[in-house]
Amino acid sequence: MITAQRKPMEEIFQSVERFGKILLLGCNECVTVCHAGGRKEVAMLASALRMGRLKQGSPLAVDELTLERQCDPEYAEELALAIDKYDAVCSMACGCGVQTIAGRYQGLPVLPMVNTTFMGASERQGVWAERCAGCGDCVLGLTGGICPVARCSKRLFNGPCGGSSKGKCEISPEVDCAWQLIWDRLKQLGQTELYTRIMEPKDWRTARDGGPRRIVREDMAI
Amino acid sequence: MSDFDPVVVVFACDYCAYTAADVAGRMGLSYPPGVRVLRVPCAGKVEPMYLMNALQMGADGVLVAGCQVGDCHFKSGNLRAAARVKRVQELLEEIGIGGQRVAMAHMSAGQGAVFAQAATEFSQQIAEMGPNPIKQGARRAA
Numbered sequence: 001m002i003t004a005q006r007k008p009m010e011e012i013f014q015s016v017e018r019f020g021k022i023l024l025l026g027c028n029e030c031v032t033v034c035h036a037g038g039r040k041e042v043a044m045l046a047s048a049l050r051m052g053r054l055k056q057g058s059p060l061a062v063d064e065l066t067l068e069r070q071c072d073p074e075y076a077e078e079l080a081l082a083i084d085k086y087d088a089v090c091s092m093a094c095g096c097g098v099q100t101i102a103g104r105y106q107g108l109p110v111l112p113m114v115n116t117t118f119m120g121a122s123e124r125q126g127v128w129a130e131r132c133a134g135c136g137d138c139v140l141g142l143t144g145g146i147c148p149v150a151r152c153s154k155r156l157f158n159g160p161c162g163g164s165s166k167g168k169c170e171i172s173p174e175v176d177c178a179w180q181l182i183w184d185r186l187k188q189l190g191q192t193e194l195y196t197r198i199m200e201p202k203d204w205r206t207a208r209d210g211g212p213r214r215i216v217r218e219d220m221a222i
Numbered sequence: 223m224s225d226f227d228p229v230v231v232v233f234a235c236d237y238c239a240y241t242a243a244d245v246a247g248r249m250g251l252s253y254p255p256g257v258r259v260l261r262v263p264c265a266g267k268v269e270p271m272y273l274m275n276a277l278q279m280g281a282d283g284v285l286v287a288g289c290q291v292g293d294c295h296f297k298s299g300n301l302r303a304a305a306r307v308k309r310v311q312e313l314l315e316e317i318g319i320g321g322q323r324v325a326m327a328h329m330s331a332g333q334g335a336v337f338a339q340a341a342t343e344f345s346q347q348i349a350e351m352g353p354n355p356i357k358q359g360a361r362r363a364a
């Protein structure tokens with residue numbers, strides 16, 4: 001999922017300073033699962049904004065709505081009839097959702113309320129960790145199912161750097177060394193030959209280095 | 223001490239604090255009149271939004287009262303409640319309402335005196351902080 005975290009309240013208060021009535025817009029997908037921008041977080045932030053602004057003596061009217069998905073135009077369309085009532089939309093979706101809403105309602109400020117952080121997985125309840133960097137050419141099949149792009153601090157492709165120590169990465173004792181994990185898993189799988197095989201330099205054009213990416217599926221288009 | 227009598231909402235777990243409040247009543251122990259006790263099936267049932275709602279509706283303070291650590295009827299509802307209270311405290315601090323307006327207390331069902339003392343002390347602490355600042359802000363804005 002895409003993970004996110006609410007922005008600091010000071011930044012949020014500043015960004016809505018000039019408004020009197022806003023729509024606080026959540027998303028029912030990733031940001032709901034990582035407790036950043038679903039219905040409950042919308043309610044919490046709405047309440048915090050109302051109270052904070054009341055305290056300042058300049059009340060803010062906040063309507064709450066959570067779309068099924070903010071990054072799809074058909075859901076963005078649901079706002080069409082009511083949108084004129086607002087000075088701004090404050091989105092608690094990831095950056096993709098914010099941009100979908102901003103793209104559809106060009107005349108209205110659409111502001112991000114969360115910092116979109118990474119593509120990750122749940123390690124346990126309440127803990128999320130980065131797992132994929134969307135490089136566009138997945139090598140998990142060669143690395144024991146552990147991503148050297150997202151999980152090695154240096155994105156190394158041919159074994160660990162000299163900083164790997166007791167299974168931890170040199171950047172922090174809190175961070176597992178991805179190459180230690182890869183080695184352990186390859187051993188477990190009986191695939192250590194994959195470790196000694198030299199990986200060719202990666203063509204990063206499939207990742208962000210090739211510019212903004214797009215997927216076109218003619219068979220799905222209507 | 224101030225003569226302001228704060229409205230304090232207590233979310234009291236049915237298995238401990240709510241019974242303790244009952245015991246306090248039967249023992250004839252008093253606590254400030256602004257303390258309103260609401261029964262919940264477990265402190266872990268208290269969503270962060272309940273605390274925000276209470277404050278938004280004009281409460282001056284909110285206390286979540288659950289079982290002693292290790293004694294939760296549902297194993298860890300009281301610990302989860304404490305973690306949520308902490309999170310709400312941080313948010314209230316960030317928005318200038320004051321994190322100390324919400325708090326967590328632990329007690330067992332028979333501890334009527336502990337309930338009365340926790341309610342009294344928390345109410346005094348809120349009285350010292352003064353009324354919920356949104357009330358004055360709302361008056362200024364009106």
Ligand code: SF4
Pocket residue numbers: 131132133134135136137138139140147148149150
């Ligand atoms: S190799 Fe690329 S696509 Fe595969 S998990 Fe890592 S970043 Fe994601």
Ligand code: SF4
Pocket residue numbers: 151152153154155156159160161162163164165168169170171176177178179180
């Ligand atoms: S210690 Fe391991 S994870 Fe960290 S940079 Fe070196 S190889 Fe990558």
